Each structure stands twice: as C-alpha cells, then as structure tokens.
Amino acid sequence: MAEAASVAAECLAGCRARGARSVLGQVVLPGEELLLPEQEDAEGPGGAGERPLSLNAGARSRVRVICGPGLRRCGDRLLVTKCGRLRHKEPGGGGGGVYWVDSQQKRYVPVKGDHVIGIVTAKSGDIFKVDVGGSEPASLSYLSFEGATKRNRPNVQVGDLIYGQFVVANKDMEPEMVCIDSCGRANGMGVIGQDGLLFKVTLGLIRKLLAPDCEIIQEVGKLYPLEIVFGMNGRIWVKAKTIQQTLILANILEACEHMTSDQRKQIFSRLAES
Amino acid sequence: MEEEMHTDAKIRAETGAGSSPRGPGCSLRHFACEQNLLSRPDGSASFLQGDTSVLAGVYGPAEVKVSKEIFNKATLEVILRPKIGLPGVAEKSRERLIRNTCEAVVLGTLHPRTSITVVLQVVSDAGSLLACCLNAACMALVDAGVPMRALFCGVTCALDSDGTLVLDPTSKQEKEARAVLTFAVDNVERKLLMSSTKGLFSDAEGSAPSTNQSLPRSSSSAWLRPRRLRNTSSASTGNRCRGVTPRAETSWGRGPLPPPPPTHPLQPEANQRPSLASRSYGLM
Numbered sequence: 001m002a003e004a005a006s007v008a009a010e011c012l013a014g015c016r017a018r019g020a021r022s023v024l025g026q027v028v029l030p031g032e033e034l035l036l037p038e039q040e041d042a043e044g045p046g047g048a049g050e051r052p053l054s055l056n057a058g059a060r061s062r063v064r065v066i067c068g069p070g071l072r073r074c075g076d077r078l079l080v081t082k083c084g085r086l087r088h089k090e091p092g093g094g095g096g097g098v099y100w101v102d103s104q105q106k107r108y109v110p111v112k113g114d115h116v117i118g119i120v121t122a123k124s125g126d127i128f129k130v131d132v133g134g135s136e137p138a139s140l141s142y143l144s145f146e147g148a149t150k151r152n153r154p155n156v157q158v159g160d161l162i163y164g165q166f167v168v169a170n171k172d173m174e175p176e177m178v179c180i181d182s183c184g185r186a187n188g189m190g191v192i193g194q195d196g197l198l199f200k201v202t203l204g205l206i207r208k209l210l211a212p213d214c215e216i217i218q219e220v221g222k223l224y225p226l227e228i229v230f231g232m233n234g235r236i237w238v239k240a241k242t243i244q245q246t247l248i249l250a251n252i253l254e255a256c257e258h259m260t261s262d263q264r265k266q267i268f269s270r271l272a273e274s
Numbered sequence: 275m276e277e278e279m280h281t282d283a284k285i286r287a288e289t290g291a292g293s294s295p296r297g298p299g300c301s302l303r304h305f306a307c308e309q310n311l312l313s314r315p316d317g318s319a320s321f322l323q324g325d326t327s328v329l330a331g332v333y334g335p336a337e338v339k340v341s342k343e344i345f346n347k348a349t350l351e352v353i354l355r356p357k358i359g360l361p362g363v364a365e366k367s368r369e370r371l372i373r374n375t376c377e378a379v380v381l382g383t384l385h386p387r388t389s390i391t392v393v394l395q396v397v398s399d400a401g402s403l404l405a406c407c408l409n410a411a412c413m414a415l416v417d418a419g420v421p422m423r424a425l426f427c428g429v430t431c432a433l434d435s436d437g438t439l440v441l442d443p444t445s446k447q448e449k450e451a452r453a454v455l456t457f458a459v460d461n462v463e464r465k466l467l468m469s470s471t472k473g474l475f476s477d478a479e480g481s482a483p484s485t486n487q488s489l490p491r492s493s494s495s496a497w498l499r500p501r502r503l504r505n506t507s508s509a510s511t512g513n514r515c516r517g518v519t520p521r522a523e524t525s526w527g528r529g530p531l532p533p534p535p536p537t538h539p540l541q542p543e544a545n546q547r548p549s550l551a552s553r554s555y556g557l558m
Contacts, residue, residue, distance in 0.1 A: 030379075030416070031424035031462040070421075072381075081381060081421035083278045105419035107316040107335065110387070135388040171386055 017077060019085065020099055028086050028101060034078040036065055036096070063096035070101025091156035104204045108133045108233035110169035115189070117198065117231030118177065130162055133200075133233045134152045136174055140164065146186035154191070161192040161237060163229055192229060196239030197246050203234050205257045216256055219268050220249060302429075302442040307409070315393070317418020321410035323442060325400035328407050330414035334390030342389065347382035354407065357396045368404055372411055373470045375428075375458045379412075381421040390420060401444040402430035404456045404470060418490045424460040426467055431455045433475050453479075481552040 028034070043209040067073055072080035080086075084103030090095040094133060108116075110132060118130035121137055140162065145154040156162070168176040179189040209217060210230055220226070224245045229237040240246045246255040246272065255262055290318030312318035315331035335348055342349050351372040354365045376392065392411050395401065408428025415422060432443035432451035440447055448454050453473030461465055 007363060010301070029425060029458065030422040072421075079423065081423065082419055103419055105316070107333075107418065111337065135337055135385065208447050 008016050020078060020088070023086050024088050025085060027084065028080045029083055030081050032080045033074060034080065034099075036073075036076070036078065037063075054130070064100040065096035068098050068100025069098055070103055102204075104202060106202050106234065108203060110134045110166055110175040111232075112139065112166050112169040114169070114232040115163065115165045115230075116163065116177070117192070117197055117229060117237055118231040118233075118234040119198075120158050120160045120162060122155060123156075123158060128156060128162075130164075130177060132175070132177070133235065136173065138166070138175040138177045140177050140179070144180055145190060146180050146184065156191055161198060163189050163192055163231065163237075165189065176195050182243075192237055193239075196227070197250050198235055198237045199254065200234050201236060202257065203232070205253075206230055206232060206234055206236070209253070215261070216264065219264070220252065223268065223271060224249065297515075299353050303444075305409075307413050309413060315414075315418070317414045317416070317420070319410050319413035319417055320397075321406055321413060323402055323406045323409070324444065325398055326402055326406045327397040328403070329395045329397055330407075330408040331393045331395075331408035332390065332411075332414045332418040332420065333393075334418065334420060335385040335388035336391070338387060338389035343387045346386050348380070348385045349508060350377050350382065351389060351391045352394065353391065354394045355396065357399060368407065371404065371468055371470055371488070372407055375408060375426060376411060376415065378467050379422045379424050379426055379460060380415065381423055382420050390415075398443070400448075401448050402442050402456075404428060405430040405442070408456075408468075409457050417495065424462045426460045428456060428458045431457070433473070433479055437479065439479075 017035050020034040023034060031240040033048050067078060070080065070084055072081055073079070078099060080101060082101050082103040084101040087100055087102050089098045089234055110116075116132050118132045118138060120128050120140075121131045122129040128142065129150075130140050132138050134226075139258070142153055143150075145156075145165075148154050162177075162179065164177040164179040165181075166173075166175055166177050178244045179186060181187045181189070192269060207216060209262065210232075217228075220228075224240050226238060226240045226245075226249060228239075228249075231237075236250075238246055238249050238253070240249055252267065252271075259267075275496065304321045305321070307322070308320045310318060311320055311329055312329075315333050316336075317332040318330065320327065320329045338349050349375055352369045353361075354369045354372070355361060356365055359368075372392070372394070382390075385483050392414065394407050394410060404485035405428035408426065412426050416425065430442060430445050430448075431454070432440045433455070434447075434451040436439065440451070443451065443454070451473065453471065453475040455472075455475070456468075456470040457466060459465065
C-alpha cells in the first residue's frame, strides 16, 4: 500500500526523472526516465556547495552501462518501456553493469542465442519452417544438425519438435535457428524424441525455473524419474514413465507459478506419499 | 484466476468519501481494473467505471497478413464489439480514435511487420464508454508487455446548460448535457493525445481541459507480488474547477441524483460552436 502510494505520488509529481539506483527493486511504469548513477551525482541535491572543484571539470568518467529488456536509451537517460521491477546486476569486469525490467509476458520475441522448442510446420526444399511462438516462423536448414551432409539428411518430419538456438534474431530479418553449437556438436539440441507432453507457460516462469538455484526442479526430480526440456519461448516438454505421471508433472509446473513455496512443498509431500 | 484489484483504501479514507452523491465537477465514479483474466490473449484487462464495464484483450506482436503489413512498424488493429447487435459506424469511429491513441504510445518500430490487435468488448454501458474503452485498452497493452513510451488514460466530461463540468458522466447526464467531451492524456507530461467532442460549447470551455486544470489526474501503480501482477489505480481529482474549493473525492456506488449544481457565471462566448469533432494529436 505504502509502496503504491509513494509510486503514485512520484508519478503525480510530474516528469521529474529519478535515479536508477534509488528505484532498484521497485515497480517502474512506461514513460519514466531514469538517471544513471554518474548523472545522478552531477544533478543531485547538495551538489553546489559541497563537492570539491575537480581540476578536469569537463571529463566525467564514463562507465558503460548495458540497457536490458524493458529499457531504452533516450538521450543520456534510460526510458522505461514496460511495467515491472527494475533490476541491476553488478559487472564482473569493468563497466557499469546491466539494468533491466523484470516483467511478465506470454508472447515470445526471438532473441539471438536463446534456446527454444519449435514445431516443424513446413518443409520446403532445403529449409524447414519452425513455429517458435513469435510473429513469424523461424527457418532451419537441414545442414544445421550434427553429422548432416547433403547425402545424409536428418530425419525430420512435419510436426516434429525441435530444440535449437537462434543464430539470427532481430526485428528486421526472419529468425534463423540451428541445432548445433559453434563447435559443430549437438549438445542436447536436435529433434526431441517420441511421446512426452508439450505445454505452454509464461516466460517469467521459464526464467525462474532455469535460475541456477531453483528448488522446484530439484524437488520434481526427486518425485519421479523424468526427462524435461525448457524452451525460452515459454514451452516445456516433459516425459515420465507413465502418462499419468507426465500429466501430474505438467500440472505441477503450470500451477507452481501461482503457488507459494509452502503450498508447493505440501503438494510434493502428498504426491510422494501416494 | 482470482486477481481482483481494489482501489487504495487509504486514499479513500483520506478523502473521507462516504456514499454521498457526487458534487459538481470534480469527482469520478468508483473505478476498478483487473488484469490477466483471459487465458488465450497475450494480455487482457477488464476496466470498470461505475456501471460501465469494458473487457479488453491484446494479441501481439503476432503474424500479419502481407496485405496489411507495414515494413517499418507494427500494424495496430482495434476491434470494438458492442454489447448488443453488430458493430456499426459509431463503433468504427471509436475504433479509429482508440487506434490513433494507441499508435501514439506504442513503440511500433520495435516490431516491424507484426500485428498488435486490441479487441474490446462492451460488457455494460452506463456512460463514459469511450473513456472506459481507452483505459481498458491501456491496461491490456501493459498486461501483454507491449513496449510503450507512456501510459494513457481516458476521461469524459459533460457540460450542462449552466456551464458546469461533470466528470465521468452517467448515460442520463450525457443525454441531458449540451456537450460531451472525451480526452486521452498521457502520463509523462500530461499531454493531450486525443479529443472527441460532441455538442455545443465555447472556446473557453473547450480549452480549459488542455491546461490540465480540471482533469482528474490518475496514475496506475503496479505491484509485482510473488508471481502475480496486481494493479491498482489511484485517482486524485484535479482541484481548480471553476472556483470550487479543492477537494479530492472518490464516490462509491450510486447515491441519489446530485442536487442541481450552483451556477457559475460563465459568459457565453459569441462564438459558440456546435461540434462533432474528433482530433487525434499523437505525441509530438
């Protein structure tokens, strides 16, 4: 409540830009402008009388800040374009780190380097058209599989599930995906096997499940032996020994978006007993 | 999916509004918004203003037919379905207004050759329909994660024969008014994005809203609870409305009809113009 009232008050105060550092972890709305830390110091209050005069007043140390999803550069400020919480990651080496907005979405937009699950929709000549849930189908060449040559074509039919990564994904060109990594090895990519169940969840849940310290996957793994593939486009493929177990796992993963960890533990313990 | 949004109880308590009937000019009906209530669209929202309720769904950025694609930005489509009957000319003109407003704020250049479709369904109409549609469309675009350069809100005003301004009029007030004006305002600099006017009003009356003195200022603040998006709108009403003492008021429910408002001396300008005009300004 207090957070909302303060956010409301800030918005009502007008288009005064806020410092990015002061808004970390809080909700930001489209249209807000954020000042980067170095500008904040220059424009902040109490600047005039207290700071010592620097000899080289013109040159400011420019730290390179990376602008992630939900933010755009607007002059020398950051413009927020999506609703969500502002996050920051400290840099490993030099530089100012990454700022991004954690927002929730159902529709996927292809990004280079993302691993996704696609469904083959058409075979035309040497190219497969793969539906990845974006605005247009991605293209996949038949030579982009491990060990594929012109004589030795991969066995891919319309309707198959493919796990691959994007090599070309920008707003101007048709997305292209491949099933090999830069060394030419499959590395888990390729045609996903028979059986199993493919279902769709929100993008935020996928990112949460793929976080390094996610307990959900560890707990699910202790329940039943299973095979699971996560696509960054919101698609999950899961396969267990029986159909019933597969359906239970699918329901758990869909529901754990809206459950607290206590509720989840209750459900897991109940399932482990039965 | 139970994600009912409530207006801020603290703000309600501060303004001290009970079930009193609406005073002249500066108060809105009770409004509420619920997001993410439909499972098929990428974003959805239901906006309620008094008894007027509109449901909005957004699909996008999605595939577009080659005949409709634009090479450097997204194609925005708005479909407005009335509660009863087939969509007619009035719906088409409202669709155009809403589409122009959305095009001004949505960053279409980030998704060229795609389509963003906003589908609006009128659930109940009790006055201020266009404003409610604008608000529902904005909330649904936010829920879908479409990149925008600002948020916008819609508000309808009715001018009655005495020159008193009533915000968020009911259907009865709209019928009895001599002019009904609808505006869309963005949240960054409170600039006017769209105006749609119908009726007889003078230039002075018509330009007052553009100075943002008598428009309610509404801001949306979104919480991200664990895996849930809750949205609340808090409204504080504009205060300088023709000499009425500053007060913020949110009305609850429909009380008895308000007493006839005190007449404010407003010299009718010589050039009163009847107008059925709609202008979209866009963001410059």
